[in-house]
Amino acid sequence: MDDTTALHEAIAALLPRLRRFARTVTWNREDADDLVQLAVERAILHSRQWQAGTRLDSWLFRIIKNAWIDEVRARSRREQLFAPEEEGEHVxxxxxxxxxxxxxxxxxxxxxxxxxxxxxxxxxxxxxxxxxxxxxxxxxxxxxxxxxxxxxxxxxxxxxxxxxxxx
The missing domain is CATH 1.10.10.10 (Winged helix-like DNA-binding domain superfamily/Winged helix DNA-binding domain)
Structure with missing residues (x-):
């Protein structure tokens, strides 16, 4: 197995944790899913920036954090409001x-x-x-x-x- 395949498998194994963190940051299921997708895309695109021997999860959490900051800034520029997840889902x-x-x-x-x-x-x-x-x-x-x-x-x-x- 080559290094790229191993990295992709390691990223895939972290998906539940990444999604949980993204849900905590965004408090919106769809935004969290989009954020994780964006983070994984960035991680794969810039995989050479990750240093073997360092914590992959920390690197991915940092990508999520930075992507969310970018998104919040973009939303504020567009003056969009984002609502919390519907609260009556399980009435x-x-x-x-x-x-x-x-x-x-x-x-x-x-x-x-x-x-x-x-x-x-x-x-x-x-x-x-x-x-x-x-x-x-x-x-x-x-x-x-x-x-x-x-x-x-x-x-x-x-x-x-x-x-x-x-x-």
């Missing part, structure tokens, strides 16, 4: 309460700043170590930890506000 489901909780968390995360959503996606959702997440975001580890602390505090506040408005 009447037997697991309505769990679904309600998931929606509350999704809504709270969607209200975070892009910086905080990226940190939450990499560390809390995908489980990347702080060092790796800092490398993906190209920030010092201290900045990552402070952003994560602020993101957790903001999430806790948002979720407690939502709980107070429901009761």
């Amino acid at each position: 009447g489901d037997d697991h309505a309460e769990a679904h309600q909780q998931r929606l509350a968390v999704q809504k709270a995360v969607s209200l975070l700043s892009d910086e905080h959503r990226l940190v939450v996606g990499l560390v809390l959702v995908d489980g990347l170590p702080y060092k790796e997440a800092a490398e993906v975001l190209e920030i010092p580890i201290g900045t990552l930890t402070s952003r994560l602390a602020r993101a957790r505090a903001a999430l806790q506040e948002l979720l407690s506000d939502q709980a107070r408005t429901v009761t």
